[in-house]
Amino acid sequence: MWEDFIKYLGEAIDTSGNPAEKILYTALLLGIIFFIRHFAYKAAGLVFSNEKIRRRVSRIAVLAITIGAALGIILLWFNALNSLFIIAVILAVILLFSMRELIVKVFSFFYIRTVKPFTAGDRIEIAGAYGDVEEISLFKITLIEVRGWLHTATPTGRLIHIPNRSIFNGSYANESNAFPYVWRDLEVPITHQSNLEKAFAILQAAGKRELDLLVAKDHAQKERLESQAEFFNSNLLPQVTMWVDGNGVCLTLRYLTRNTEMAASETRLWKYIYHRFAGTADIDYSPAALAVQFPQAQPHSQAQPNFPAE
Template identity: 30%
Template sequence: MGGLALEVSSYFKGVGTFGKLILTIAVFVLLGIFNKAFSNYIDKANWSSVKTIKLKKAFSVFTKILALIFSIPIWLHESQNILTFLGLFSAGIAFALRDLLANFLGWLMISSHKPFVVGDRIRIEDSLGDVLEMNWFHTTIIEVTQNQDKTYGQSTGRLTYIPNAKFILQEVINESSTFPYTWNEIQIHLNLNSNWKKAKEIIMEVASKELGNMEEEVKECLEVASKTHPIYYQNLSHIVYTSLGEEKITLTLRFICRSRNYRNLEHGIIEGILEEFEKYEDIELK
C-alpha cells in the first residue's frame, strides 16, 4: 500500500505547491458532488427514514475518508515547499477558520463525552428542542415551545441549527437522558374566604387519578439511573403546598412526570380540578 502511494505520488512530484493546492480542492469538490448525487438518489428511493438517514451519513463519512486518501499522494513528496507554504499562510488560515475549528472541537467534545445523543431533549441558551442530528460543525434540533422558563410544550416544526462551539462554553440542560423525568409545579390561586382545605383535598384526588402509578414507574427508572449518576430522591409522591400571597391563597401541586408528558398531564389535572371546584360554592378562584 505504501509503495503504491509513493508510485502515485511520483506523478505529482513536478507540480508546484499552488497546483497541488488546486488539485486537492478539486478532489474535495468532486467527491462532494458525488456525495450530493448519491444523497439525491437515496432521497428518491422508497426506503424508511431511518435507513435513508443512516445510509446518507455513512456515505458522507466514506467520501470524506476517500478525499483524504486521494489527497495524501499529491503532497507525499512535499517537504520544504509545503512547510514554507503553511508557515506563510497558517496565521491567515487559523483566523479565517477559527469558527469552523471551534465547531469541530465542539463536535469532538459531544462525541467523546456524550452530554446528549440523537433523540434527547436539550436546552442551550434560548434554544430548546429534540436533537435530530449532530455533524462536524453544527447540531440540529427541532424546536419545542417554552412557557415561563419551566413549562415545555410540543414541537413547533421549526429546525434550529446550533454551532457546536456553543457546547464548549455554554451550559446544556438535558431533560431526557439517563433519568427522563422532571419535577413540575401547578399553582392554583384562591380567594382568602375559600375553603382551602377542601380545595387541597380535591387537587390531591385529581392528581392521584391522573398520575396513576407514576411513582412506581419512576422508582424503576431511578434504580437504573442511579448506577450511572448519583440521582437519589427520598420522596417521589406528589404533594400540595400551601402559601399566602397578596389577598390570595396559593395551592401549589408538585409532581414528577416524564419530561415530554407535562403538557398532557397539566391539561388533565387542570380540567379535573376546575370540574370539581364547580361543585362547591365555597371555593373561589382568584
C-alpha cells in the same frame, strides 16, 4: 517559541543598503495603506453607484493594497530567503487563525460523539434554545424547537440549527439522558373564604392520580425514579404549598411528569381540579382568576369524568 521567532527576526534583518532609505520607503508604504483605507470607499463611489458593489470593491482594494504593502516592507528589510520564510510563517498563522472555527467545530463533533453528553432524540437546552435533538452533524446540532413562543412545552414546527461548538461556550441541560422526568408547579388561586382542607385534598388527589398514571406507564422504572428523586433532594409524592396575598390564597401543586408530556399532564390536572371544585360548594376561585363554565346538567356532580390518559 515566540521568543525564538523574534530572535530569528532580529538576526535575519538585512543590514545592507541605506537604513534611511528603507525607513522612508516603509513610511511611504504605510502612508499608502492609510490613504487607501480612508479614500477607497469614496473612490469606488465615483465608478460604481450600487452600494453593495461599492463596499465590496473598496474592501477588496484595501485588502490587496495592505497585503502588497506588507510584502514590500518584508522584502525591504530582509533578504530574499529570509523574506520567503517570514511570509510563509505569516501565511500559516493567518490560515490557522481563519480556520480556528472549523477546527473547533470538528473537535466539538468528535467530543459529542465520544463523550455523548446528548444523543439524537434527547430533549436539551443549549445556547438559549430548547428542543429535541434531531441530528448531530459535523458542524451543527439540529433541534426540533419545543415551547418557543408557545405557552405549553410542545413543538413549534421550527428546526433550530446551532453550531456544535456551543457546547464549549456555555452551559447546557439534558432532560432525557439521566432522568427524563421533571417537576412542575401548578398554581391554583382560590378565595380567602374557601375551605383550604378540601382544596388541599383535591390538589393532592390530583397529583397522586397523575403519579399513579406515570408509574403505571413506566412501572419497571419505579425504583429508578425513587433513587433519582433522592439524588435531586426530592420525592415522587406530589406536594402542595400555599402563599397568601390580597387577592386570595394561591395553592401550588408540585408534581412529577415526563419531560415530553408536560402539556398533556397539566391539561389532565386542570380538568380534574375544575370538575372537583365545581362539585364543592365551599371552594371558590380568586377574583383574579377566570372560572370555567360547565354544562348545567352536572353543576355539582361528584362523579369524575373519564378523561383520556393523553
